[in-house]
Amino acid sequence: MFSSIKFAALAAVAFAAGQVLAETHTVTFDNRCNSGTPMLIGQGGAVLSTGGAYTSNGPLVGAIAYLQTGNCGFNGEGCTLLETTLQNPTCPGCGSSTDLSLIPPHSFSVTTGFGYIGACAPGGADCNNANCNTAFHTPTDYWVQVQCEADDADLVITFCD
Template identity: 70%
Template sequence: MFFKVFLAIIAFTVARVYAETHVVTFDNRCGFGTPTLRAQNGQVLSTGGAVTINGPLIGAIAYLQTGNCGANGERCTLIETTLRNPPSPGAGSSTDISLIPPHSFSVTSGFGYFNGCDGAGADCTNANCPTAFHVSTDNQVQVACQVNNVNLVITFCL
């Protein structure tokens, strides 16, 4: 019995040490609008506050809801992100800015990783920004991070 309890305590401790978490925060400098973070299934994860994700965050989108954006950020500058601990080399987190129609430039927007890959990110300050997807083949604008438990800050009105 003692041995089983000991193994359970060790397993719990190891699981806590290796648990995957990611924090997404917003820095809305616009003075208007509602920062919105949606999961791939459409669930709203945040409307401005920091959110901690326990596990990977796959295919999430973020935008500043100004009253003109659709439910999935249509007509607005879109930030797309996957935050996950790399299951294999090169398969970790990736974030980008999208202006692929029906998305379009609405406010200056940017993102940056922290707690790993610090300084990696991108800003979009106009409709022609070279750091955004304009067509689906603009893969060079994706910003990857291969660090466990990396976090993301999304900024509006840089």
């Protein structure tokens, strides 16, 4: 009997510790265009947000975001695309990474930028024209990726700033 009480107590402590250490990431939009609908699409094509803040309870892997102006395809085709993975680092270089992409079929549509909040601030980038050097134009433009190696990285995505 004593051992089952001890086990239950240890299980409760482990559960509580896991709740305190749970990984979360929040993506927030700041649409200054006065039109359009911010879109956040997760893996598998799930619409995660159409403008409201979105919080992931765990890693947010391979999400895309863009401002739907009426001219964008569902995966941001024809528009400025943001790609992000927000995850707590488990090894050096394994944390969050965000970038902007103008690789066809994506193309410049509106000024798009992002910034990490918290430990990785002011890390981020802005693209305000079709020739900006802060976005992927070819698949090998890896230097435009902005890393964050802190736990629970949050992101603000801004349009028309």
